[in-house]
Structure formats: C-alpha cells, structure tokens
Amino acid sequence: MSRKHTAALVGNPNSGKSALFNALTGARQKIANYAGVTVERKAGRLTLPSGEPVELLDLPGAYSFDAASPDEAVTRDVVKGTFEGEVVPDVLVLVLDAANLEQHLVFAQEVLELGRPTVVALNMVDLAERDGLTLDPEALSEALGVPVIPTVAVRRRGIAELNAAIAEAETHADEEAHTRWHLTLPERRLSAKHMARAAILSRSARHTIENGVDRILLNPWIGPVILFGLLFVIFQAVFAWATPFADALEGGIGVLSAGVTDVMAPGILRDFLTEGVLAGVGSVVVFLPQIVILFAFILVMEASGYMARAAFLMDRLMAGVGLSGKSFIPLLSSFACAIPGIMATRSIADPKDRLTTILIAPLMTCSARLPVYAVIIAAVIPETTVGPGVGLQGLVLFALYVAGIVGAMIVALVLRSTVTKGAASGFIMELPRYQLPRIKDLAIGLWQRAWVFLRRAGTIIFVATIALWVLLSFPKAGDGESQLDASYAGVVADTIHPVLEPVGFNREMSLALVPAIAAREVAVSALATTYAIDAEDEDLAAQGVTERIAALWTLPTALAFLAWFVFAPQCLSTIAVARRETNGWKWPIVMVAYLFALAWIAAGATYWIAVSLGL
Amino acid sequence: MTLDGFDSGRTARITSVDWANLAVDEGKRLQALGVDEGAEVAIVHRGVFGTRDPIALRIGNMTIAIRRAHAAAIEVEAA
Numbered sequence: 001m002s003r004k005h006t007a008a009l010v011g012n013p014n015s016g017k018s019a020l021f022n023a024l025t026g027a028r029q030k031i032a033n034y035a036g037v038t039v040e041r042k043a044g045r046l047t048l049p050s051g052e053p054v055e056l057l058d059l060p061g062a063y064s065f066d067a068a069s070p071d072e073a074v075t076r077d078v079v080k081g082t083f084e085g086e087v088v089p090d091v092l093v094l095v096l097d098a099a100n101l102e103q104h105l106v107f108a109q110e111v112l113e114l115g116r117p118t119v120v121a122l123n124m125v126d127l128a129e130r131d132g133l134t135l136d137p138e139a140l141s142e143a144l145g146v147p148v149i150p151t152v153a154v155r156r157r158g159i160a161e162l163n164a165a166i167a168e169a170e171t172h173a174d175e176e177a178h179t180r181w182h183l184t185l186p187e188r189r190l191s192a193k194h195m196a197r198a199a200i201l202s203r204s205a206r207h208t209i210e211n212g213v214d215r216i217l218l219n220p221w222i223g224p225v226i227l228f229g230l231l232f233v234i235f236q237a238v239f240a241w242a243t244p245f246a247d248a249l250e251g252g253i254g255v256l257s258a259g260v261t262d263v264m265a266p267g268i269l270r271d272f273l274t275e276g277v278l279a280g281v282g283s284v285v286v287f288l289p290q291i292v293i294l295f296a297f298i299l300v301m302e303a304s305g306y307m308a309r310a311a312f313l314m315d316r317l318m319a320g321v322g323l324s325g326k327s328f329i330p331l332l333s334s335f336a337c338a339i340p341g342i343m344a345t346r347s348i349a350d351p352k353d354r355l356t357t358i359l360i361a362p363l364m365t366c367s368a369r370l371p372v373y374a375v376i377i378a379a380v381i382p383e384t385t386v387g388p389g390v391g392l393q394g395l396v397l398f399a400l401y402v403a404g405i406v407g408a409m410i411v412a413l414v415l416r417s418t419v420t421k422g423a424a425s426g427f428i429m430e431l432p433r434y435q436l437p438r439i440k441d442l443a444i445g446l447w448q449r450a451w452v453f454l455r456r457a458g459t460i461i462f463v464a465t466i467a468l469w470v471l472l473s474f475p476k477a478g479d480g481e482s483q484l485d486a487s488y489a490g491v492v493a494d495t496i497h498p499v500l501e502p503v504g505f506n507r508e509m510s511l512a513l514v515p516a517i518a519a520r521e522v523a524v525s526a527l528a529t530t531y532a533i534d535a536e537d538e539d540l541a542a543q544g545v546t547e548r549i550a551a552l553w554t555l556p557t558a559l560a561f562l563a564w565f566v567f568a569p570q571c572l573s574t575i576a577v578a579r580r581e582t583n584g585w586k587w588p589i590v591m592v593a594y595l596f597a598l599a600w601i602a603a604g605a606t607y608w609i610a611v612s613l614g615l
Numbered sequence: 616m617t618l619d620g621f622d623s624g625r626t627a628r629i630t631s632v633d634w635a636n637l638a639v640d641e642g643k644r645l646q647a648l649g650v651d652e653g654a655e656v657a658i659v660h661r662g663v664f665g666t667r668d669p670i671a672l673r674i675g676n677m678t679i680a681i682r683r684a685h686a687a688a689i690e691v692e693a694a
Contacts, residue, residue: 063647064643068647102676103674106647218671220667313663316665319668319682426682430679
C-alpha cells in the first residue's frame with residue numbers, strides 16, 4: 001500500500017492549533033493558497049512512530065460548518081471531501097481548548113458527526129490548570145467515543161502520545177465512515193454542556209488572570225495610552241534598529257556587485273548583473289530587516305493574545321470610517337511595507353471590509369518612501385526649530401505620515417459609501433486568553449513571513465527591475481547625450497511630463513518617477529543619476545543630490561514632489577499582490593487610478609497654494 | 616431590557632435575540648460563539664469613553680468583543 005497518508009488539524013480558532021502543528025511537524029512546512037481562494041494552506045510532514053510519513057494539514061480555525069467566513073468554508077469543504085483538488089484527510093485531529101470545553105465541544109460534535117477516524121487533542125491543559133480546572137480525559141473520551149490525548153502544544157507535552165494515537169487511527173482510514181446522528185445547534189450545545197460538566201473533575205473558584213490584566217489593558221483611559229506607547233516603540237524599532245542590518249545588507253550587495261565588476265569583462269552582461277539583477281533584488285532585500293522586526297512585534301502581539309485587545313481598542317476609531325478593529329493589523333503592517341499588509345487582510349471575514357482595507361493599505365507611508373522624504377526634506381526644509389525640541393524637518397516628516405493616514409481614512413469613508421457600499425461592518429471577535437509565546441513558534445512564524453515576502457516580492461520585483469533596466473539602458477546614448485534622455489525610459493518620461501508639468505514637476509522629476517514604479521526609493525537614485533550625468537563639470541557632479549536639489553528646485557516644486565509621494569501609486573509588487581489577493585485586475589486598476597488622481601491633486605494643490613503664497 | 620443597557624459585571628440571561636436585526640453572517644457567528652437564548656453573559660469591559668463601544672462579553676470561559684449595535688439586539692434579564 002503506497003497511498004499517501006494524510007491527516008488534518010481541525011478546531012476552533014484560538015484552540016492552539018498552530019502551536020500543535022509546529023510541535024507535530026517541526027519547521028518542515030509548506031505554505032501556499034487553496035486553489036481559487038485566498039485562504040492560506042499550511043501543510044507539514046508528520047512522522048509516525050513506525051517511520052511512515054503523513055501529510056498533516058493545518059486547517060483554518062472554525063466555529064461551525066455553517067460557514068460565516070471563507071476560512072470556515074475551506075475547513076468544511078476539505079473535511080467533508082468536497083474541496084476540489086484536496087483529498088479527504090484519513091485522520092482528523094480535533095483540537096479542543098481544555099479551558100474552554102463547553103464552547104469547543106459544540107463544533108467538535110459537528111466534526112464527529114462525519115464519522116471519520118478522529119483523535120482529540122485536549123490542548124492547553126496547563127492553562128486550564130491555571131484557571132483552576134482539573135479534567136478527566138477518559139470521561140471525555142467515553143462521551144465522545146474517540147481517543148482523547150491531553151497536550152500542551154507550546155511545551156511539547158503529550159505530542160508523542162498524540163502521534164501514536166494518530167498512527168492507530170490511521171489503520172481505520174479505509175473503513176467506511178460511520179456517520180452519526182445529526183443534531184441541531186441547541187441540542188449540540190446542551191450535550192456539550194453535559195459532556196463538559198462530566199469531564200471537569202474539580203473547579204476551584206480561582207479568578208482567571210485575564211480579567212485583571214484586561215482591566216488595565218482594555219481600560220478606556222490607560223488602554224489606548226499603552227497601545228500608542230507600544231506603537232511608538234515599534235516604529236522606533238522598525239526605523240532605528242533595522243538600520244545597521246539594512247546597511248550591512250546593502251554593503252554586502254555592494255561587495256558582491258564590485259566582485260562581479262572585477263571578474264567580468266565590461267559589457268551588457270556585466271551591466272545586467274550589477275545594475276539590473278543585484279541592484280534590483282538588493283532594493284527589496286534591504287527592507288527585510290524592517291519587515292522581520294515589525295513581524296517579530298506583530299507575532300508576539302498575536303501569540304500573546306494582545307493583538308485582539310489592540311483591535312478592540314482601535315475598533316471605535318475604525319468604525320468612524322466604516323471599518324472595524326480587524327483592519328488595524330493589516331494597516332499597521334503597511335507602515336513597513338504594503339505587501340505583508342495586504343496579505344494580512346486575510347483575517348478580515350467581511351469581504352467589503354477586506355477590499356476597502358486592501359485599497360487603502362498603500363496610503364500608509366511604507367518604509368520605501370522614507371529615503372525620498374529624507375532627501376527632499378533635507379534639501380528644501382531649513383533646519384530650524386519651531387518649538388522646544390521640535391525641529392521643522394521632523395515636523396514635516398510627521399505631517400507627511402499624518403497626511404497618509406488622514407488620506408486613508410477619507411478614502412475609506414468614500415469607498416464605503418460608493419464602490420464597497422454595504423451594511424456597516426460589525427466587529428465580533430474572540431479575545432483569547434493571554435499566553436507566553438514560545439520562541440520556537442515565533443521563529444517558525446518569522447521565517448515563514450520572511451520567506452513569503454522574499455519569494456513573492458522578490459520574483460515580481462526581479463522581473464520588474466530587469467524590464468526597467470532594459471528601458472533605462474537601451475537604446476544606448478550617443479556622445480554628449482545622457483543615457484537617461486536617450487533611453488526608452490526617457491521617451492516615457494517625455495510622454496508623461498505634460499501631465500505632470502501643471503503640478504510643478506520639472507523633467508528630472510518626471511523621469512525619476514519611471515524607475516520609482518519598481519520601488520519608490522529608486523526615485524532618489526534616479527535623480528542622483530540624472531544630476532550626475534547632466535553635471536557640466538566635475539565639481540557639480542561631486543555634489544550630492546541633496547545640494548543639487550536645494551540649488552535647482554523651487555520650494556513649491558519640492559513640496560509638490562513630497563505631496564505626490566504621500567499618495568503616489570505604489571510599486572509594482574504591491575499592485576501584483578493586490579491582484580493576487582483580489583483575484584483579478586479590476587481592483588488593482590481602481591487602486592492605481594484613484595491613487596494617481598489623488599497624488600496629482602495633492603501635488604497640484606500643494607504647488608499652486610505654495611506659489612500663490614509666494615514661497 | 617437589552618444587553619447594551621445592562622450593568623457591567625452583572626450576569627445576564629439572554630431571553631431572546633432579534634436575529635432579523637443582525638446581518639446573516641454576524642448572527643451565525645454570534646450563535647457559534649454561544650450567544651443565543653438561555654445563555655448567561657456578563658459585560659466585562661466597555662470600549663473607549665464617549666460611545667463606550669465595543670463591549671467585551673464574558674460567555675462561559677470565553678471573552679468576546681461585540682459592538683453595542685449587536686448588544687442592542689439581545690434581550691436580557693438579570694440572572
């Protein structure tokens with residue numbers, strides 16, 4: 001019998017499924033999407049005591065088969081064997097939170113009604129003990145009619161026993177399913193209550209720590225202060241701690257590039273490798289430290305149970321523009337990069353909420369825009385203070401971030417009353433119990449996120465930068481002619497320049513916007529290249545781009561350029577991810593169109609107002 | 616009275632839920648979380664000052680967040 005063995009983890013959200021999955025499979029995991037839907041498919045390899053491999057699937061958490069979200073629909077269809085392209089799992093591993101039995105047994109009965117070979121993992125028994133519960137797994141096993149194994153996934157307790165039980169259940173995989181009597185929801189709830197009571201041996205009247213902690217963290221006054229304090233620390237970390245790593249990566253890429261230059265003869269191939277491949281891939285890779293740091297915070301917030309509290313605290317604010325607290329997490333991620341932000345919208349059940357969040361995610365100022373802001377601000381905004389300890393330059397930078405957030409809120413409001421119109425979205429969310437995250441689970445999560453980012457963005461930006469390199473490098477410039485002017489990119493810049501001239505852009509700026517489509521920060525290097533090539537003598541060429549901008553750009557022009565970048569259509573990778581996450585080109589096109597319009601209006605308004613003020 | 620006006624910290628028994636006033640998916644989600652006739656719940660936290668929205672509800676051994684609009688569709692009595 002060489003048939004591939006399969007098993008699937010199924011259970012309520014917050015039952016500790018993912019930690020159990022990590023404990024059973026280690027780091028050997030494959031993340032992809034289920035065919036046709038943007039629901040993450042996580043599969044890993046479990047080795048049975050006999051040495052036989054089993055493909056273990058971590059199904060999305062579900063409260064019921066009566067699906068209220070795409071995640072739940074996937075779980076239902078896979079478990080029932082009606083999901084096209086997925087085999088029905090031989091064994092179901094039903095994960096129950098020991099401290100929340102009465103709740104979790106409701107869905108458990110629905111799963112058991114299928115009559116498939118099933119093993120129950122009575123998970124997080126340690127948290128149940130902390131809450132003062134003593135449980136009787138045997139009584140529960142008797143009531144459910146399947147083996148029940150007590151586990152503590154985060155501490156790797158009960159994993160071997162669970163593994164053995166899966167192996168035993170596997171031997172019944174080919175038997176016909178003994179479908180059980182179908183109960184109604186109230187019946188299931190009643191029997192869950194009885195089973196839970198029978199399984200609980202003793203219950204000491206200890207208060208759960210959640211109430212005490214939440215009294216502080218969810219306090220209407222202190223809660224938001226703590227949350228914003230934490231956000232401040234995260235921002236500091238993302239922008240300050242990541243710098244040495246990003247610099248090191250950049251240095252490494254530079255060394256690699258120099259090495260290639262040394263060993264290869266000058267020519268198209270060498271230029272392609274250094275200017276195209278290394279520069280292009282490098283421009284993505286340097287954001288990895290920021291993304292890893294941001295995700296480390298996000299993962300700890302999620303694993304500890306705090307993220308749901310953050311969503312709770314932010315819900316009121318988000319409700320004001322027709323969204324819910326669930327949009328907070330994706331938007332927070334978007335400050336590092338819109339790509340992981342857009343991918344994080346998968347946790348939003350309401351499709352219109354999710355779409356709105358995807359469409360406004362690019363308005364959160366991503367880290368790629370920071371170099372552009374930094375260079376232009378340094379060039380045109382004087383280094384004066386406007387108050388004690390408040391510099392004008394920092395204030396302008398802050399204002400640009402705020403402009404993005406305010407813009408996003410206004411756009412959300414407009415979208416919610418037009419294209420994503422619908423009943424005001426609700427906010428129903430479980431607030432899971434607090435838990436100390438395990439380092440290994442965090443490491444696996446970080447590695448997966450980093451890898452997904454590198455693979456998705458890397459492949460897309462790789463192709464995009466090569467295309468741009470071709471546009472910038474051909475046809476070759478003649479004597480006395482600048483390469484940028486002569487290139488196809490120059491032609492593109494000439495084409496778009498008439499549109500941008502009214503909002504105060506000079507030709508160099510229009511030109512810089514072309515490569516900025518690949519990655520925003522490239523606008524800076526593109527300007528640097530243009531000014532270096534156009535410099536009439538060596539002295540001018542030696543001047544940094546900041547000095548050249550300070551000398552050549554008027555203040556209204558520079559401000560217009562900054563305003564443009566607050567709203568400008570995002571990089572190609574973001575558009576590609578938006579297409580993937582919305583399953584079509586319609587919404588990415590809407591996104592690009594509205595961002596372009598907003599950027600043009602914002603740049604124009606800034607320029608015209610600045611000119612009329614005589615700046 | 617409805618749940619949104621009920622005192623925080625006191626246990627309430629749900630006497631009826633006005634499902635027609637809730638979106639279908641939200642009704643399903645609430646039911647799946649155990650919010651249904653006969654269930655005993657208690658408001659444990661309320662959101663930001665002013666509107667005091669959303670609210671955190673204790674149900675069994677679980678805490679869930681819902682909006683006041685949902686709570687307004689839930690009829691309760693003191694348990």
